[in-house]
Amino acid sequence: MSEFGAWHILTLGHYLPMGSPLHRLDPRVRLLSVLVLGGALMVRGQLAVLFLGLLLVLLLLALARVPLGHALRGVRALVPLLGVVLLLQLLFYPHRRALVAGSPALWQAGRFVVSAAGVVALVALCLRMVALVLLLTLLTSIADATDLVHAVEGLLRPLQGIGFPAHELALVFVIALRFLPLLAREMERLMKAQAARGADFGHGRGYIVQRVRRTFPLLVPLFVLALRRAEELAVAMEARGYAGGKGRSYLVRLRMRHADWLALAAAVALAVLLLWLDLGSLEQALFRSLG
Amino acid sequence: MPHLAGAAKQPLIRVEGVHFAYPSAGGLAVPALRGVDLTIAPGEYIALIGPNGSGKSTLARLLNGLLLPTSGRIWVKGMDTADPRFRQAIRRTVGMVFQNPESQFVATVVEEDVAFGPENLGLPEEELRARVEWALQVTGLSSLRYRSPAHLSGGQKQRLALAGVLAMRPEVLILDEATSMLDPAGRHEVRRIVAQLHRAGLAILSITQAMEEAAEAERVVVLYEGRIALDGSPSEVFTDVGRLQSLGLDVPPMAHLARMLGARVPSFPPVVLTPAQMVAAVRERAGGGCR
Amino acid sequence: MKPLIEVHSLHYTYLRGTPLETVALRGVDLVVYPGEVVGLVGPTGSGKSTLLQHLNGLLRPQAGRVVVDGMDLGDSRTDLRAVRRKVGLLFQSPEDQLFERYVADDVAYGPLQYGLPPEEVRARVRRAMLAVGLPPEAYADRPTFALSGGERRRVALAGVLALDPQVLVLDEPLAGLDPAGRRLLASLLEEWCAQEGRAIVWASHSMDEVARSADRMYLLAEGRVIREGTPREIFGDAELLLEHGLDVPAVTWVLRELARAGLPVRTDVLTLEEACDVLEGVLR
Numbered sequence: 001m002s003e004f005g006a007w008h009i010l011t012l013g014h015y016l017p018m019g020s021p022l023h024r025l026d027p028r029v030r031l032l033s034v035l036v037l038g039g040a041l042m043v044r045g046q047l048a049v050l051f052l053g054l055l056l057v058l059l060l061l062a063l064a065r066v067p068l069g070h071a072l073r074g075v076r077a078l079v080p081l082l083g084v085v086l087l088l089q090l091l092f093y094p095h096r097r098a099l100v101a102g103s104p105a106l107w108q109a110g111r112f113v114v115s116a117a118g119v120v121a122l123v124a125l126c127l128r129m130v131a132l133v134l135l136l137t138l139l140t141s142i143a144d145a146t147d148l149v150h151a152v153e154g155l156l157r158p159l160q161g162i163g164f165p166a167h168e169l170a171l172v173f174v175i176a177l178r179f180l181p182l183l184a185r186e187m188e189r190l191m192k193a194q195a196a197r198g199a200d201f202g203h204g205r206g207y208i209v210q211r212v213r214r215t216f217p218l219l220v221p222l223f224v225l226a227l228r229r230a231e232e233l234a235v236a237m238e239a240r241g242y243a244g245g246k247g248r249s250y251l252v253r254l255r256m257r258h259a260d261w262l263a264l265a266a267a268v269a270l271a272v273l274l275l276w277l278d279l280g281s282l283e284q285a286l287f288r289s290l291g
Numbered sequence: 292m293p294h295l296a297g298a299a300k301q302p303l304i305r306v307e308g309v310h311f312a313y314p315s316a317g318g319l320a321v322p323a324l325r326g327v328d329l330t331i332a333p334g335e336y337i338a339l340i341g342p343n344g345s346g347k348s349t350l351a352r353l354l355n356g357l358l359l360p361t362s363g364r365i366w367v368k369g370m371d372t373a374d375p376r377f378r379q380a381i382r383r384t385v386g387m388v389f390q391n392p393e394s395q396f397v398a399t400v401v402e403e404d405v406a407f408g409p410e411n412l413g414l415p416e417e418e419l420r421a422r423v424e425w426a427l428q429v430t431g432l433s434s435l436r437y438r439s440p441a442h443l444s445g446g447q448k449q450r451l452a453l454a455g456v457l458a459m460r461p462e463v464l465i466l467d468e469a470t471s472m473l474d475p476a477g478r479h480e481v482r483r484i485v486a487q488l489h490r491a492g493l494a495i496l497s498i499t500q501a502m503e504e505a506a507e508a509e510r511v512v513v514l515y516e517g518r519i520a521l522d523g524s525p526s527e528v529f530t531d532v533g534r535l536q537s538l539g540l541d542v543p544p545m546a547h548l549a550r551m552l553g554a555r556v557p558s559f560p561p562v563v564l565t566p567a568q569m570v571a572a573v574r575e576r577a578g579g580g581c582r
Numbered sequence: 583m584k585p586l587i588e589v590h591s592l593h594y595t596y597l598r599g600t601p602l603e604t605v606a607l608r609g610v611d612l613v614v615y616p617g618e619v620v621g622l623v624g625p626t627g628s629g630k631s632t633l634l635q636h637l638n639g640l641l642r643p644q645a646g647r648v649v650v651d652g653m654d655l656g657d658s659r660t661d662l663r664a665v666r667r668k669v670g671l672l673f674q675s676p677e678d679q680l681f682e683r684y685v686a687d688d689v690a691y692g693p694l695q696y697g698l699p700p701e702e703v704r705a706r707v708r709r710a711m712l713a714v715g716l717p718p719e720a721y722a723d724r725p726t727f728a729l730s731g732g733e734r735r736r737v738a739l740a741g742v743l744a745l746d747p748q749v750l751v752l753d754e755p756l757a758g759l760d761p762a763g764r765r766l767l768a769s770l771l772e773e774w775c776a777q778e779g780r781a782i783v784w785a786s787h788s789m790d791e792v793a794r795s796a797d798r799m800y801l802l803a804e805g806r807v808i809r810e811g812t813p814r815e816i817f818g819d820a821e822l823l824l825e826h827g828l829d830v831p832a833v834t835w836v837l838r839e840l841a842r843a844g845l846p847v848r849t850d851v852l853t854l855e856e857a858c859d860v861l862e863g864v865l866r
Contacts (some may be wrong), residue, residue, distance in 0.1 A: 001410055019557065087717040144440075146399045171397070178399050181441045186678075192640050193679040197741060198663055198695035217691065220681035224727070232394035239389075240455060241382040241411035249413050251406035343730075343760050444626060471758060474626050474787045475829035500760055503832065536659050541761055544854060545834050551858040556865045566832045570839045577845055 018065040022142045025113065026260040027151035034139045041131050042276040046119050047286075048279035050127040056270060060218040066141045072139045075130055082129055083175045089125055093118040120283060128164030145177045154254045160245055167245025179226070186225055190218050301369075303415075303463055303494055304331040304354055304385070311349055311517075320361075323349040325517040331463065336495045338505035338525075341514035343541040347498045350514065354496070355385035362419035368462070383412060386461030390468040392448035401443075401451060402427065402436040408459040426458040430484055434438050446477025453484060463494040471500060502529075502543040506564035513538060526562040545569045586749050586781050587614040587669070589639060592646035594632055598643045598809070606632040608805040609646065614749060614781050619772075621796030622785040623814065625827040629805040630753070637783065638662075638669040639750050651748065667696065670747035676738035677731055685729070688721035689740045696745070703744075710740040714770055732763040736770070743774065750774065751783045756791055768795060790831045793817065793852050801826070807834045818850035833857040840864075 017023070022030065041053045095115040099105055103117035105120050143151065152173050156166035191199075194217040306329040323346045331337060341347050352358040353365055356372040367384055370377035389395055398404040405423045414422070427433045430450040435443065440451055449469055456464065466485065472479040481506070489495050499505055502561035511528040515538045516546035521528050528541050529535070529542045532550070549563035549572075558576065589612040596604045606629045614620050618759040624630050635641040639655050640660035648655040650665050654728050673679070682688035686707050693703040711718045714736040721729075726737060742750070755771065772795065775782045786792050792799060793813040801809040801816060803826045809816055816823070820830045820838045828839070837849045837860065845864055851857050 046316060062372075146403075149399060174398060178396070178439075178441060182393060189673060190553060190679055192635065193671075193673050193676065194691075195640060196638055196666055198666055198671075198745065199691075199693040200663065200695065217679075217681045221679050225678055229391075229394045232389065232391055233397070235352075236387075236389055236395040236452075237359060237381060237397060238357060239387045240408040241379050242407075243379065243411060247413045249410050249419060251403060251416070251419050253416070258319065342762075476625060476827045504788050539762065545836075548833070548854050548857055548861075551854065552861055552865065555858070555862050559865065566839075569836050570843075573836075573840055573845070573861055573865065574843055577840075 016066060016070070016141045018141075020063060020065040020142070021259075022060070022263075024062040024259075025142075025263050026154075026254055027143055027147040027258055028154045028254060029256070029260045029264045029267075030115075030139065030143050031148065031151040031155070032264060034135055036267055036271040037274070038132060038135050040271040041128055041135070044128075044274060044281065045121070045124055046279055047124040047127070048282045049277050050124050050131065051275060052277070053274055054127050054131040054134070056274075057131050057138065061134060061138055061141075064138060064142050066138065070141070071134055071137050074133050079130065082126065085129070086122055086126060089122055090114070090118065116286075117179060120286065149174045149177065150252055150254060165245060167248060179229070182225060182229070183222065183277050187218065187222055190221055194218065301333075303331040303333045303335075303368060304329075305366045306330070306350075306354070307364050307366075309350075309353060309360040309365060311346075311353060311361050312359065313349075323517055324353075324360075327514075327517070327519055329512065329519065329522075331494055332461065334489075334492050334494050336489050336498070336507075336509045338508035338511045339496060339498045339514060340500070340502070340505050340511060340540060341520075344516075345514040346517045347514050348467055351387065351467050351498060352542045353495070354463075354465060356381050356388055357387075362552065379412060383459050384461055385463045385465060386456035386459055387465040387467065388452045388456055388469045389568065390471055392445045392452065392472060395452040396440040396448065396453070399439055399441075401432060401438050401440055402438075404440055404451060405432075405458050408455050412459065422458040422460070429457060430454040430537070431480075444477065445473045446480040449473060449477065449481050450484065453481070457488075461493070463496065464488060464568045465498070467498045469497075469498065470504070478582040501540055503545075503565065505545045506545070513540065515539075525564050530562055531565055583615050585613045585615050586651055586685040587612070587649070588649045588785075589633075589636070590647045590649075591614070592633070592636060592643055592648060594629075594634075594641060594644050596635070596738060607636075607806055610802070610805070610807055611767060612800060612807070614783060616748075616779045616781055617775075618797040619775055619782045619784055619795050621792035621799035622783060622802060623787065623789060623792050623799060623828065624802030625787060627804075628802040628826075630802055633802070633823065634671065634751050634753055634783070634785055637749070638667045638671045640671070663696070667745050668747055669749045670742035670745055671751045672739060672742050672753065672755060674757060675735075677734035677740075680726045680734055680738060680741075683725060684722070685716070685724050685726050685737050686718065688726055688737060689744050692741055692745045706744045706746065707740075713743050713774060714740045715766065716740065732759055732766070735759070735763075736767070739767075739770075749781045749783065751785075753785050754787075755784065756786070758790070764791075771795070787828065789817075789823065789829050793831060801828075813852060814850050817852060819850060837861075 037056070041050065044050060061068070063080070095113050095118045098115040098117035099113065101117070103115045105113050106119060107114040107118050149170065153167070153170035156164065156170055160166040201218060306327055309324055309327045310322070311324040312322045315321050327350060339347050340351070349358065353360055353372070354367070356378055359373050365372045367381045370381055372381055378566070380567065396404045397407050402423055405426050406419055407421050409419050427436055430453050431451055432447070432454055435447065435514060440448060443451060445451070464485070470481050473481065485495060490578065497504065505511055506525050506529065508525060511523065511525050512519060513528060514533070520538055521531065521534065529546045532542055532546075535542055543564050545563050545566055545568065552559045560572055563572050589610060592607050592610045594607040596606055609630070610633055612633070622630055622633065632641065636643060636655070637650070643656045651668050653660050653665055655662070655665065680688050680692065689707045689710055690703050694704050698706070708718050711721060716733065716736055726734065729737065752771070756767055759767065772784060774780065784792060784796060796813055798808050799811065799813050799816050801822070808826065809819070809822060817831065817834050820834055823830050825830070831852070833851055833854060834849060837847050837851055837857065840847050841849050847860050847864060851860055
């Protein structure tokens, strides 16, 4: 691929119109379910629970007919970051305190010790990150930009009654989404235009100030362009009678069907289960076997 | 030369003694319009021409209340643009399509973008649907209704902008250099639809730099340094070549050719503005050999 | 005469190997000699833009050859930055790419990127600004964003001319300018090209524009060169142009309609003067 090629991939997500049962759910349910499950995964720390969580996400991916290879591609991109995080985790984990609390030591080098508890926490973290990335991939595979917009808008709309600027917020979201491909294309064009004048974007030499200055030929025009487009759009919107969310009607009406309620209930139930499950005894057994 | 046809009917838009100055950063206001009087009758097709900086876009934005005159008044169907109570009604009556195809669409789906205007008016759902259908049909976009606007061609994007405006059922359509950023195919698409709309009774105000386009209107208004310099039929305006050139404008190429021919062939009519008129004029006078 | 640019059988596909792949060029041949203005005309989607980006190495050929002043752009050893000094490319709406606060600084960006010494940079900026009709005394310290669109476009052009290229590649250089602006820029470009050893590749979908300025033209459609020749030769075939969604100049259209109506007129006419002569013959 050329030095500039990557930018057209910057559109939101990798939506795959598979037509699975998950695809046909109300967009609000798709979004809420992922948020709720993601929340549960972020809160828990137990290895066994996170392992179950990961299995659950894999199951959902299968239900959504997302090919495993496609899903894992997102994880593969994560590997370098994962490596760094895990290394930091290993170094900064309070191993000594864990030893005092009863965890066996696994390895020692001078004053530095690695406890079993530390390694377990490491693996748990790993599982959590993978599960969350897969969950995000699931969301973007079953919901495209428009679905997400409808979901956000639909969820916030009831709040309009109490004076919350739901429509305005949703509009901010829509407009940001629809400008993404435009700005990505512009960025590519700018890189090419400056490269045509001899700019060399390849190497990260020089002091931080120099390196920042080197991005000006891209950022300044992009910013100016984005602001200009925003102003033009604002004028066009006003010309079409936009006056905020009050008194507006809507073409798209989301209606929850039985299947949607069931799916939402299932998602909430699973999230609650993940939050409630205590498999601490399994971890203790694991330590004992390692010790 | 004031245009008299249609004066018997109530004018759609009346501009009286309008001055407008842009507030400037240094505190000195920059005058854009210096005393403009104009009426637009229902169903009239007017071309507004003038050099850059003459105030054309400013005048357009005053007609739908996007800008308010510094002095003078503008009435749209009897409603004063300065009165905030009439804002929505005026924006419904006076529709505007702008120059840049990229900066007019709001939504991520074509049909939802068309609905944006009527939604702002708070119309009930069936009415919304009906208007969206009709607007998509008139602009030939029905088969593209579920596409993302970002993936449309330039001409299609401008047709979408038109659809979005038409869905509000305006009585006047203002085109602010709406075809200047399009390729020839796109220009044809848009001009064809505009001609169709005019035949159906819509008043059109077309701001253009292309004299060939201006030649197709019923009336040409020339703006120069914030004032109306000429106002008449295309034949009247475009035969005043000396005056036009002193204003920094040009005549349609066919008018040039006609003058050149008129200098060599005495009976050749001085008033030929469009290629079709030229063909007709030559055929009429060419005599033998003509089918 | 040795060509400045040679393109042989160029193929290019975007996003090759992915489900979104699009073939942009299907075997294009093109040659540019010193001293000429080569027009490139084609509807949107014909591959014009893709072809232009191959001429200064922004895109590398996937199949076929692109040779610039003896340098083969398909060879991985070729220094592309050296190529970009010989071939200056100006994109559409180049005024959007300006970023420096003051005009002279933006024009100096190119030469500075190539590490030229300050006095050399200053001299080049001067020459470039004069070449685009923006005298340095008046414009060097003006804020870039305070200029009009037409002036900013000329600043962008100066930025490319400051690298002293042999070939200028222009994508829709006159689009969006008012008639006076178009005339000015067109004459500046003609003046520049008149210098020794220079050439211009001018891409546009406005036939009128290209007809007026080009010595030779390539008609591109769907990634292929459909026709090559002088503007007169290509205009003689109005059917071909219309078939590919291109505009025919008004005079050409008029004469074609008259020819179809049976009048004895030539249709390979480019200017109003020529049309006048032809029509006079028929009207007397």
